[in-house]
Amino acid sequence: MAGIKDVAKRAGVSVATVSRVLNDHSGVREETRARVLTAVSELSYRPNTLARSLRTDQTRTLGLVIGDVLNPFFTELARAVEDEARGRGYSVIIGNADEQLALQDHHVRTLLDRRIDGLLVSPADGDSVALREAALAGIPMVFVDRWIEGLDVPLVRADGREAVRELVAHLHALGHRRLAIITGPVASTTSNERLEAFRSALEEFGLPLPGGYIGQGDFQTASGRRVTEGFFALPEPPDAVFATDNLMALGVMEQLRRLGLRVPHDVSLAAFDDIPWFLHTDPPITAIAQPTQELGHRAVAALTDLVEGRSAGSVTLSAHLIARRSCGEDERTRR
Amino acid sequence: MAGIKDVAKRAGVSVATVSRVLNDHSGVREETRARVLTAVSELSYRPNTLARSLRTDQTRTLGLVIGDVLNPFFTELARAVEDEARGRGYSVIIGNADEQLALQDHHVRTLLDRRIDGLLVSPADGDSVALREAALAGIPMVFVDRWIEGLDVPLVRADGREAVRELVAHLHALGHRRLAIITGPVASTTSNERLEAFRSALEEFGLPLPGGYIGQGDFQTASGRRVTEGFFALPEPPDAVFATDNLMALGVMEQLRRLGLRVPHDVSLAAFDDIPWFLHTDPPITAIAQPTQELGHRAVAALTDLVEGRSAGSVTLSAHLIARRSCGEDERTRR
DNA sequence: ATGACCGATGTAATCGTTTCCATGCGCGGC
DNA sequence: GCCGCGCATGGAAACGATTACATCGGTCAT
Numbered sequence: 001m002a003g004i005k006d007v008a009k010r011a012g013v014s015v016a017t018v019s020r021v022l023n024d025h026s027g028v029r030e031e032t033r034a035r036v037l038t039a040v041s042e043l044s045y046r047p048n049t050l051a052r053s054l055r056t057d058q059t060r061t062l063g064l065v066i067g068d069v070l071n072p073f074f075t076e077l078a079r080a081v082e083d084e085a086r087g088r089g090y091s092v093i094i095g096n097a098d099e100q101l102a103l104q105d106h107h108v109r110t111l112l113d114r115r116i117d118g119l120l121v122s123p124a125d126g127d128s129v130a131l132r133e134a135a136l137a138g139i140p141m142v143f144v145d146r147w148i149e150g151l152d153v154p155l156v157r158a159d160g161r162e163a164v165r166e167l168v169a170h171l172h173a174l175g176h177r178r179l180a181i182i183t184g185p186v187a188s189t190t191s192n193e194r195l196e197a198f199r200s201a202l203e204e205f206g207l208p209l210p211g212g213y214i215g216q217g218d219f220q221t222a223s224g225r226r227v228t229e230g231f232f233a234l235p236e237p238p239d240a241v242f243a244t245d246n247l248m249a250l251g252v253m254e255q256l257r258r259l260g261l262r263v264p265h266d267v268s269l270a271a272f273d274d275i276p277w278f279l280h281t282d283p284p285i286t287a288i289a290q291p292t293q294e295l296g297h298r299a300v301a302a303l304t305d306l307v308e309g310r311s312a313g314s315v316t317l318s319a320h321l322i323a324r325r326s327c328g329e330d331e332r333t334r335r
Numbered sequence: 336m337a338g339i340k341d342v343a344k345r346a347g348v349s350v351a352t353v354s355r356v357l358n359d360h361s362g363v364r365e366e367t368r369a370r371v372l373t374a375v376s377e378l379s380y381r382p383n384t385l386a387r388s389l390r391t392d393q394t395r396t397l398g399l400v401i402g403d404v405l406n407p408f409f410t411e412l413a414r415a416v417e418d419e420a421r422g423r424g425y426s427v428i429i430g431n432a433d434e435q436l437a438l439q440d441h442h443v444r445t446l447l448d449r450r451i452d453g454l455l456v457s458p459a460d461g462d463s464v465a466l467r468e469a470a471l472a473g474i475p476m477v478f479v480d481r482w483i484e485g486l487d488v489p490l491v492r493a494d495g496r497e498a499v500r501e502l503v504a505h506l507h508a509l510g511h512r513r514l515a516i517i518t519g520p521v522a523s524t525t526s527n528e529r530l531e532a533f534r535s536a537l538e539e540f541g542l543p544l545p546g547g548y549i550g551q552g553d554f555q556t557a558s559g560r561r562v563t564e565g566f567f568a569l570p571e572p573p574d575a576v577f578a579t580d581n582l583m584a585l586g587v588m589e590q591l592r593r594l595g596l597r598v599p600h601d602v603s604l605a606a607f608d609d610i611p612w613f614l615h616t617d618p619p620i621t622a623i624a625q626p627t628q629e630l631g632h633r634a635v636a637a638l639t640d641l642v643e644g645r646s647a648g649s650v651t652l653s654a655h656l657i658a659r660r661s662c663g664e665d666e667r668t669r670r
Numbered sequence: 671a672t673g674a675c676c677g678a679t680g681t682a683a684t685c686g687t688t689t690c691c692a693t694g695c696g697c698g699g700c
Numbered sequence: 701g702c703c704g705c706g707c708a709t710g711g712a713a714a715c716g717a718t719t720a721c722a723t724c725g726g727t728c729a730t
Contacts, residue, residue, distance in 0.1 A: 051686035282617030
């Protein structure tokens with residue numbers, strides 16, 4: 001593979017000059033620049049980014065660590081992040097944590113070893129040594145969607161609390177009184193926020209939230225199945241289930257089908273995170289939608305601010321309820 | 336950030352020795368090795384992969400360019416690829432082509448600029464200059480799922496032809512006679528294979544395939560909507576539609592809903608690529624399933640063979656039909 | 671006693687860039 | 701006619717690792 005020296009030789013100039021035209025610095029005679037450019041294209045020379053980054057100490061690359069690449073919410077986020085980053089002249093390297101702390105930390109370290117300029121992360125549950133160290137070491141870093149308490153890192157997210165309250169009101173209006181929730185991992189910030197909002201909305205409506213109606217999930221499909229199985233082994237199963245992400249809602253549907261239960265006839269279902277398929281499921285699923293793309297765009301904006309030496313603050317957007325038929329019929333959903 | 340020199344200084348040895356213990360070369364006294372290791376952890380030193388790769392001319396990184404990150408088939412593939420690669424000591428950098436030739440080539444070049452050791456790609460439609468050059472330049476490369484004619488690059492894929500024939504037989508048995516297909520981009524190899532298999536199966540069953548029943552899509556949702564709109568503007572619309580990927584099937588459903596048409600009552604629907612949601616749609620969708628994970632694993636195996644100097648051959652797996660209710664009821668699907 | 675050899679370590683070249691500094695040249699002002 | 705200046709360019713030192721080769725004691729066979 002041709003290097004800058006080959007280009008220099010062919011153009012009859014020094015490597016310094018080649019570098020100058022490549023990074024279009026001023027002060028190169030037009031004719032020289034042209035000679036270099038032809039040499040570049042004749043050799044189809046491409047600069048070695050490794051060498052370049054080593055020298056300049058910047059990679060123009062952002063790392064993105066997501067919870068689960070099989071979760072449509074995260075892929076939509078990743079798509080938005082990559083688009084925005086590309087527009088700003090950055091590449092993105094995605095790490096999929098598969099909701100596992102160890103795998104997340106593996107990716108964080110790998111990305112740091114590559115000397116990425118900044119890190120965008122939606123941290124998994126638990127205390128991440130790698131992230132804590134990175135934050136302390138001053139790596140430009142922004143949390144998106146999920147976060148870790150006690151770290152001074154800007155956060156871009158959607159506040160789902162009001163939408164959860166709306167959801168509870170919606171379920172209550174439809175006559176449901178035994179509402180259950182499937183949470184994410186214990187220490188998950190988003191899941192806890194959703195649980196707290198759920199709990200306080202139930203209180204507001206004078207409804208109880210027995211321990212048995214709080215199912216411990218992990219944001220992945222299988223846990224939705226498992227928790228649902230538990231719910232329906234209860235002497236008095238819930239009459240509505242709220243899954244705090246879309247993959248667990250899928251698990252719920254799978255298990256209900258296995259149990260021969262119908263939505264919303266036997267039980268209602270709602271999910272956090274709206275995805276295109278929710279419109280076409282049987283029945284269409286009521287969901288809380290986040291402005292996923294804007295989340296991605298804003299997160300990249302914040303991160304590049306940090307990377308380029310500007311300061312960045314947290315951003316909170318809002319989520320909203322999209323009522324469909326999975327919680328029963330009312331005047332809004334019947335059509 | 337600490338460098339190898341700092342470690343050397345702290346351990347009271349030369350950088351060469353540090354490097355030796357880091358890459359566990361033999362011939363370092365046990366006590367020296369221990370001293371180095373403590374220095375490493377005290378400084379929490381991590382080798383700079385840029386420098387390392389520059390020197391050794393290998394990155395232990397594979398590039399993966401997929402058609403569309405929003406397509407569950409590709410994310411499942413990406414997941415499998417990353418798993419397998421990690422097991423073999425490689426990282427993966429994903430590039431999302433969004434089904435656009437230009438974006439695909441952008442990613443291919445970016446990956447090559449990063450000096451990845453090998454490239455796994457599911458090429459988009461059309462003549463890719465970047466891929467052609469890479470193949471000619473001898474970059475270790477493997478195609479997965481899709482391919483480009485005329486390039487001598489191993490291919491790992493599933494042959495869908497038999498399954499498509501099965502699908503047509505299934506539709507025919509259910510009484511459908513006006514079968515339509517939504518293809519991918521014109522030059523897409525997989526889409527063409529599916530179209531040809533469809534056409535010859537129709538022939539076998541004595542059914543016509545009028546031009547109006549061949550809808551030109553692009554593997555993305557919007558094209559499914561658009562083509563469906565066209566089908567139902569025809570004087571005699573089809574009674575069954577076969578979408579050659581899952582995203583276009585989603586588009587079909589969206590448009591049918593808009594038109595107030597029901598599946599399978601008004602029209603049947605089947606898709607290539609099975610995804611978990613197809614079980615829960617209204618009605619569940621008949622699909623042709625590929626062994627996606629195995630595709631990913633085998634592709635990585637082939638690519639690492641190439642990278643590590645062994646030879647690699649193409650692999651062809653098979654796909655199979657999963658009949659559900661979206662094509663109407665028969666004894667297999669009723670339960 | 672001597673030289674060959676071996677094991678443990680250090681020195682320095684190298685990978686492909688960028689960039690600081692030096693150099694050479696032409697030109698205008700005096 | 702000389703000085704100084706600016707412009708275009710080149711030389712060489714980094715960046716942080718790996719690794720071929722040199723070095724240096726010490727051991728052992730002769």
